[in-house]
Amino acid sequence: MKLHMQILIALGLGIKRNGHIFLGLIAGIILGIAMHAYNATHEPTAIYNVLYAVLNFIGQAFIRLIQMVIIPLVFSAIVIGISSIGDNKQLGAFGIKMVVYYSIISIAAVIIGLTLAWAIHPGNGVQSFISQESAVETQQIVSQAIADQKGHFSQLLINLIPANPMEALSKGEMIPIIIFIMVFAIALAKVGEINRPVVSFFESIFAATMKVTDGIMYLAAPGIFALTATAISSFGISVFSSISKYFLAIFIGFAIQLFVVYPIIMKVFSKVPVRLFFAAIAEAMMVGFGTASSSATLPLVIACCEKRGISHKVCSFVLPLGVTLNFDATAMFQVIAVLFLTQAYGISVEPLQILQIAVLAIVASSTCAGIPGGGIITIALVLNGLGLTPTQMVEGFAFLFAVDRIVDMFRTMLNITSDAVVTAVIADNENELNYDMLTSEESYKDII
Ligand code: ASP
Numbered sequence: 001m002k003l004h005m006q007i008l009i010a011l012g013l014g015i016k017r018n019g020h021i022f023l024g025l026i027a028g029i030i031l032g033i034a035m036h037a038y039n040a041t042h043e044p045t046a047i048y049n050v051l052y053a054v055l056n057f058i059g060q061a062f063i064r065l066i067q068m069v070i071i072p073l074v075f076s077a078i079v080i081g082i083s084s085i086g087d088n089k090q091l092g093a094f095g096i097k098m099v100v101y102y103s104i105i106s107i108a109a110v111i112i113g114l115t116l117a118w119a120i121h122p123g124n125g126v127q128s129f130i131s132q133e134s135a136v137e138t139q140q141i142v143s144q145a146i147a148d149q150k151g152h153f154s155q156l157l158i159n160l161i162p163a164n165p166m167e168a169l170s171k172g173e174m175i176p177i178i179i180f181i182m183v184f185a186i187a188l189a190k191v192g193e194i195n196r197p198v199v200s201f202f203e204s205i206f207a208a209t210m211k212v213t214d215g216i217m218y219l220a221a222p223g224i225f226a227l228t229a230t231a232i233s234s235f236g237i238s239v240f241s242s243i244s245k246y247f248l249a250i251f252i253g254f255a256i257q258l259f260v261v262y263p264i265i266m267k268v269f270s271k272v273p274v275r276l277f278f279a280a281i282a283e284a285m286m287v288g289f290g291t292a293s294s295s296a297t298l299p300l301v302i303a304c305c306e307k308r309g310i311s312h313k314v315c316s317f318v319l320p321l322g323v324t325l326n327f328d329a330t331a332m333f334q335v336i337a338v339l340f341l342t343q344a345y346g347i348s349v350e351p352l353q354i355l356q357i358a359v360l361a362i363v364a365s366s367t368c369a370g371i372p373g374g375g376i377i378t379i380a381l382v383l384n385g386l387g388l389t390p391t392q393m394v395e396g397f398a399f400l401f402a403v404d405r406i407v408d409m410f411r412t413m414l415n416i417t418s419d420a421v422v423t424a425v426i427a428d429n430e431n432e433l434n435y436d437m438l439t440s441e442e443s444y445k446d447i448i
Pocket of ligand 1: 294295415
């Protein structure tokens with residue numbers, strides 16, 4: 001059987017196991033389309049407004065509950081991960097493999113994105129559509145985002161080092177937080193036995209946050225239902241037809257990444273069975289899709305990977321870092337979106353600028369936050385210096401913003417899948433993957 005069919009079947013099995021979440025997802029899509037259609041032809045009635053407010057409340061409550069556990073989870077996972085790895089050699093091996101695999105995946109993503117944007121020309125002839133569609137309010141929001149990022153590249157990097165870790169923690173700035181935790185955890189690993197009380201403290205925190213996550217996951221089906229319905233209701237599907245080539249390029253790119261690149265990485269660098277592994281992380285993929293937030297999906301990715309055989313050591317080190325720094329699907333989307341805008345405005349792009357777009361997309365995507373819309377905000381960095389006028393930039397950016405949610409749901413699903421794939425490959429390489437657990441039916445019960 002062809003590999004993509006096997007993967008689809010594996011995902012189908014994962015979905016069947018968690019039929020309630022899948023049902024929530026589908027029902028959310030249908031309700032969202034119906035609400036959008038209603039809204040387009042009627043003045044919103046009181047019932048409509050109440051329905052929207054209730055859905056919004058449920059969706060936001062679900063996502064905030066998960067966000068609530070992210071910082072203690074990331075903090076404790078990295079401290080345990082690094083201190084349990086202990087010796088410098090193994091830590092170095094994990095680190096180098098992470099950088100190598102994530103780089104291969106991201107470079108593949110931008111090359112695929114560039115090729116598709118060049119072959120499909122998604123932006124040709126859509127300039128007038130972009131101008132009419134961009135609402136004035138959105139333009140104001142995005143012009144601020146562009147202004148914030150323009151020309152401050154070195155400042156952006158400097159800001160990643162937290163002058164005050166407590167401030168970074170309170171603001172939830174993930175990269176500065178991770179830099180602080182890593183420095184702290186490496187030092188902790190080096191001080192020897194004296195670190196025991198602190199490590200035990202974080203072990204308890206980790207166990208407790210995973211327990212809280214188990215509880216929150218009971219709300220996954222209504223949460224995903226509500227999030228999807230509100231997202232689709234403000235978006236609709238009519239926009240697909242007007243810029244179908246844009247969506248076509250993005251979705252073909254995502255499909256290649258999911259069905260070709262990830263399996264090749266698994267097959268070439270490890271003996272992880274592709275079909276089984278997709279089945280193992282299907283719940284996390286659905287939650288990634290529904291929440292459009294890699295950070296919010298982190299607890300569930302950890303649960304899927306650990307309960308299905310990847311050691312705690314590898315999961316607690318590689319996954320929090322991957323979820324914060326690896327956004328391959330976002331990088332692919334940014335490349336396609338930027339070329340879409342240059343094509344729409346008839347701006348020719350030189351070969352050197354293509355290289356610049358590719359490199360900046362990898363950098364910009366890794367500095368993005370794993371939250372809904374995180375990747376579209378950092379796109380301003382990639383748009384710099386391409387010759388778009390300020391008006392075109394704001395207008396184009398606002399347009400992308402308006403149609404972004406559905407793309408965001410798919411790219412988040414891919415972002416977390418690649419995190420899990422790299423984790424599994426490293427675990428295989430380092431003999432940290434228990435294949436009996438991965439293949440045992442018992443491991444597939446009771447995640448959500
Ligand atoms: N929402 C994405 C994520 O959390 C980031 C993005 O907007 O591309 O992975």
